[in-house]
């Protein structure tokens with residue numbers, strides 16, 4: 203069976219617990235991540251090791267895209283949070299940048315599509331959509347100029363018609379999204395809420411509670 207896990211953001215303990223829950227349900231699962239496995243939380247490298255060991259197939263989130271950018275061009279590293287992100291890799295920055303750079307921007311299945319943030323309401327094919335929209339969109343202003351005017355514009359999924367189910371993450375503030383054929387799985391684990399997982403074959407959605415608040419939104 204397939205299992206789709208929401209944004210982990212370095213929460214290795216909860217991720218490990220979630221993987222355990224998955225293996226309880228299926229000894230040979232196909233596990234997928236919505237992206238944003240790294241950054242913010244306590245153990246980015248631990249999360250990446252669990253991803254490798256359990257053959258979790260990821261896609262790029264905006265935090266992975268940013269990480270690849272600052273590894274390539276260290277002049278972009280901002281004091282504080284980017285320095286913390288870089289130090290989380292403890293000398294294996296290039297190795298992981300190489301591995302992460304192989305993650306795709308989306309994954310297509312016969313019955314559903316997996317993206318990190320959302321879709322471009324104007325386009326009919328994932329391959330035609332910009333990386334920035336796929337990895338950062340929350341709201342749609344009609345033009346794609348501002349992808350995050352949360353109080354003024356509708357959510358992208360209210361403006362998008364898509365023939366398949368869409369699984370995404372990225373919008374912790376929104377919490378679990380179940381709207382028409384759209385399923386949003388970022389339930390804010392790193393903010394002390396929950397890590398979510400959905401299995402299309404069983405229809406089950408299950409969650410692991412965060413052990414604590416690791417970061418403020």
Ligand SMILES: [Mn+2]
Nearest residue numbers: 238263264372
């Ligand atoms: Mn994100």
